Amino acid sequence: MNERDRNSGHVEAFRNLFCNSPKMTEDNSNSNDHPAERDEDMSPYRKPAASVISFKLIYSKDDLQSRKVIHFRPEMSHQVFGEDETIFGYRTLSITINYLHNSSRCFVDVLKEGILKSTPMPQLDDIMKCLEPWLPEKFTTEKEEFLKMIENERHDNMYGALLSEFKDKQECKVFPNQKVFADYKICICDMKNEEFKEFHKRFETYIVWFIDAANFIDLDDERWMLYYVYEEFQHPETKATYRTPVGYCSVYKFFAYPNNIRTRISQFFILPSHQRRGIGSSSTRPWLGI
Template identity: 50%
Template structure:
């Protein structure tokens, strides 16, 4: 005879804990998976997911929801951040099929968390947003148009320079720049009271609609005695419009505008992304190559100093100029065979050695001071080789891009 309960598994405390953990995990959502941005042109766009190009999801959410990038307390959660395509007025639409009811754990207050990161005066009421759609100006453009590029018969792009003293524009920009928190790590909103900021926008014109799809901010630093050092700070294209050459159009126009300003002595970029760095490399390499042709200077035989002087005249910063020089050296060496490329790499290697030794060498005034570390004589070849490898990997995409797109440069010489 079997004892009562014999042969049947008992419900242990571990089983109960596992069930509770499983239940709790059902209420924990990845913010980047449940949030969707939508550009809205007409009322029908609110209910349609057919126009995939006008919807996109965030790349990051840690600045909003913490390092875990998670939202707690809801089942089947979906959050739509609907932005009117021209004015960027926003409708926050939160939906779920269940909310955690517990005496010990509370669901996240999603609206409160999002409040500081959304455009001012956003709405949570669909009927109010529909009213805004009907009031929307579909062809509004701020600023002075610097450049217009026709992509095809239906699409144009307008690049503008904006007056930061224009209150209506700064209110618009404050709405549009809320996108960057979700796509640029450690992004900050700029101080729109500081008139040293220059802001450039790119608008897409299609079917009588003009839509801002990206912007670039440039800070104008004072340089003695009456000059300016221009530093590109933020550079952003909406994910729905990336990989279409729009970023290149924007950067080339901004770069040309800054180079044409007599008081600007150089142009730098603050922590460029790999994509922006490639755009920048291509732009600067193209400018330098054109300058060499105009001055009938052969890159391969010209001195390093002469090339750098030409780069400085074109307002390429010192660090970027070194990079441009290396990229062009590898680019031109490519058709001459492996030995030519090896010579270029040897030159880069020797320069890195010199830079490493210079950085590790104490200045003369501190060389004999007690407590200041002195050169140890330790072989740093492995460190230098690693730095060379990292640097070459960094510039390699730009070299290959030149080889793919600009091989005709050599034919022009």
């Protein structure tokens, strides 16, 4: 074999080793999906939390199915579902957090379909595990249990001593177009009342969805003061009195040298369903001395 034939043999061997395996190279490159393509494939399973979560104020059993019930969506959810505020793993998802209008006892109704079962992507979000730290104590996910709560609900309960009141100029949302106008009552609450403290723990769970970096106050700290706003109206047919807590203000008493106390507003929250009705400006006057 001459030198030329020997070199030709080396070239052919080189081709057989490295160049005649195009499928192997292609398969290797395709064995790992491109991140952008993979993320696009998963996009139907990523839901913005604010678009799939809704809150309802429940006055009666019929409200669970009614589309006319007072409802609203959260403004934020990063403390519950992370900085991207999305829920992953469900093609169809609906989360309804139902609050009894007076006691704020809670029923969580989660409807989900098209659950992603196998994927190399991050695991599915455990919805209830994410929600539970931010829900009222003794919440339920059972409709029948919540129906019993509705039966036992006191519609006219109100905590605290009345400071002032004013009449709403807009019609009550619970009974639209029926000329029902509510009164708003501002009360200062007794921080030693254990029943009130349990109620406040339930109601304050709203704030994580509407106040950035919200946290729950220490109700055993005597320096806290709580003011509540109640909506009061009469049922147009039964004439029964209904009272609904629609917001609160927490005020902290600081020591001011040499021997004084200075108060400072910490949190001020009005339910989205009752905003833009003049409640905030009218409610601050009693505790600001205006």
